[in-house]
Amino acid sequence: xxxxxxxxxxxxxxxxxxxxxxxxxxxxxxxxxxxxxxxxxxxxxxxxxxxxxxxxxxxxxxxxxxxxxxxxxxxxxxxxxxxxxxxxxxxxxxxxxxxxxxxxxxxxxxxxxxxxxxxxxxxxxxxxxxxxxxxxxxxxxxxxxxxxxxxxxxxxxxxxxxxxxxxx
Numbered sequence: 001x002x003x004x005x006x007x008x009x010x011x012x013x014x015x016x017x018x019x020x021x022x023x024x025x026x027x028x029x030x031x032x033x034x035x036x037x038x039x040x041x042x043x044x045x046x047x048x049x050x051x052x053x054x055x056x057x058x059x060x061x062x063x064x065x066x067x068x069x070x071x072x073x074x075x076x077x078x079x080x081x082x083x084x085x086x087x088x089x090x091x092x093x094x095x096x097x098x099x100x101x102x103x104x105x106x107x108x109x110x111x112x113x114x115x116x117x118x119x120x121x122x123x124x125x126x127x128x129x130x131x132x133x134x135x136x137x138x139x140x141x142x143x144x145x146x147x148x149x150x151x152x153x154x155x156x157x158x159x160x161x162x163x164x165x166x167x168x
Contacts, residue, residue: 002045003015003020005017016052018049019051063081064080070109071107082095086125091117096111097110110141125142
C-alpha cells in the first residue's frame with residue numbers, strides 16, 4: 001500500500017493521502033466499466049477513494065472519503081478531521097462539517113453542531129480546535145441545531161448534501 005496526493009505522489013508521514021493498493025489477490029477491475037477502471041486503476045495501483053494519515057508507528061488513521069473534500073484557498077480540508085475533534089467535547093452530541101461556496105476562498109468549512117449544553121457557543125467550538133488543527137481548517141461558521149434536525153439516511157449517516165442546501 002501507499003498513500004498518495006491527487007497527483008499520485010507519495011505523501012510524507014503525518015500527511016493525508018489516498019490509499020492505493022496493489023496485490024496479486026486484488027480484483028482486476030470493474031465489469032464493463034472502462035471509465036471507472038481508468039480513474040481507479042492508475043499505474044498498476046487501485047485507488048480506493050479513502051484518505052488516511054500514516055502514523056509514526058506505521059499504523060493508519062482514517063481521515064475521510066476522497067470524494068468529500070473541501071478546497072479552501074488551495075488547501076485540502078477533510079471534514080471528518082474537524083468533526084472528530086469537535087466530538088471530543090462532552091457538550092457536543094453530534095457534528096457535521098460541510099462546504100460552502102465562498103467568493104474569496106472558493107469553499108469554506110461550515111460546522112453544524114448538535115449540543116447538549118446551550119452554553120456551548122461559536123467561540124467555545126473554535127476553542128476546542130485551537131492547537132489541535134491548523135487554523136485554515138477551522139470552520140468559518142458554526143450553526144447549532146437540535147440532534148433530530150441532522151438529516152440522516154436510513155443507515156443513520158448524516159446527509160451532507162441536505163446540510164449544504166440549508167446554506168443557500
